[in-house]
Amino acid sequence: MDTMACNAGLTACQKTACWDEALPILESLRLRQLRGDIVTYTAVLSGLNRGGCWMASMALSLEAPDCDEALRIATLAGAGVGRWDQALARLHRDDGVRSYGVAIKACEDFAEWPAALRLLGAFEARRLASQAVALNSGLSACEKGMQWQAAIQLLSTFEDKRWKTDVITRSAAITACAVVAKWPFSLQLFHQIPRADTVALNAALAACEQGGQWQVALLMLQSASQLVPPLDLVSFNSALSACAAASAWEWALRLFEEVHEASLEKDAITYSAALTAHAGASFWQEALALFEELCLQNRADSGAAAAAIAACGTAAQWAAALGMLEAEVSGDAHEDANVLRVTCMACCQGNQWQRAALLALTMAELSSTLDPQIYSMIITARMRATA
Structure with a gap:
């Protein structure tokens, strides 16, 4: 049995939840004086974690070739069974960079920002290396915990202590502010970066999108047109989505064309924002x-279908909306509540209240709930049709 065969057996144990058979397979590998790889240890660790043997998982993780990743898996396992503090304490026994970095990364995964801040304090007290990496994970933990003030304070505190920070560090702080729509703070942090790159710009643009600041997003995009490295699809998507959400459809469609001119491959976000802009402009065709x-x-997908049908609805093209719903290209549209909803609304906008009522019944059967707005629109459509 070689390492590859061992990995196949361990993966089978993992899939069938036969975790008690994983350790004998690993032991047979050792008896043949063969060394397992990260796949080997990840499979065994997953089995031990499922069996609730997280302490054994922690001990075994130290043997793994990619010890950082294995330690993180084991730490998360301890957290998953409510042993978060004990898992971190286990890591504290080693004062090295690896253990602290892994612990802070685990805090990031679980959005345990208070624990991340405590670990960063201990990390700084021991004057360990890899400061930027640890600080970045701490800021990401604040982001996931939606603690933007803690992120700003954390960045300020450690910059005052002359910790080594980089563009990624500030980008993490910008994102922490962006997720709670604190766009002014995000922009302030962005403008403090001496040489901002595309990653930092995208974080700031996302903050503008979250805060509904489409004009600011456009200005930033224009001023960064000569940025090195150049603007990427994420840059355009943030500005495009901000414009589409604010009904600034002319700018949104212009940005959509710029994506094409920049030879960037459009993704689902690009198309969705463009479809929303077309709907706002009643450009149903x-x-x-x-x-x-x-x-x-x-x-x-169903999201794109819903956006296209909504464009038909705003242009009072109820027949086109129904045609899309019934067309083969819509795929599983008949089972998607959002697609049915926008089609129903399109029928109401065209005063086709009977068709809208039938769609509303289908929606009720699928979700077992009533949509008051839809029924109100049906009543209004009936009144207009019979007036």
Whole structure:
């Protein structure tokens, strides 16, 4: 039995939850004086974790070739069974960079920002290396815990202590502010970066998107057009989505064209924002053409279908909306509540209250709940149709 065969057996144990058979397989590998790889240890650790043997998992993780990743898996296992503090205490026995870095990364995974801040304090007290990596994980933990003030304070404190920070560090702090729509703080942090890169710019643009600041996003995009490295799809998507959400459809469609001119491959976010812009402008034919383009690429989904149907609705093209719902290109549209909802709304906008009522019944059967807004629209459509 070689390492590859051993890994196959361990993976089978993992899939069938036969974790008690994993250790004998690992032992047979050792008897043959063969060394396992990270796949070997990850499978064994996963088995031990499922069996609740997280202490054994922690001990075994120290033998793994990629010890950092194995330690993190074991630490997360301890957290998963409510032994978070004990798992971190186990890591504290080693005062090295590795254990602290792994512990802080585990805090990031669980959004345990208070624990991350405590660990960073201990990390700094021991004057360990890899400061930027540890600080970045701490800031990410604040982001996931939606603690933007803690992120700003953390960055300020450790910069005052002359910790080594980088663009990624500030980008993490910018994102922590962005997720709670604190865009002014995100922009302030961005402008403090001497040589901002695309990652930092994208974090700031995401903050503008979250805060509904489409004009600011456009200005930032324009001023960064000569940025090195150049703007990427994420940059355009953030500004495009901000414009589409604010009904600034002209700018959104212009940005969509710029994505094409920049030879960037559009993704689902790009198309979704463009479809939303078409809906806002009542460009229903263009929306259908865009959806057809997605279908030809086998990338159409229910979200794109809903956006295209919404464009038909705003243009009072209820027949086109129904045609999309019934067309084969819609795939599983009949089982998607959002697609049914926007089609129902399109029928209401066209005063087709009977068709809307039938769709509303289908929606109720699928979700077992009533949508008051839809029923109100149906009543209004009936009143208009019979007036």
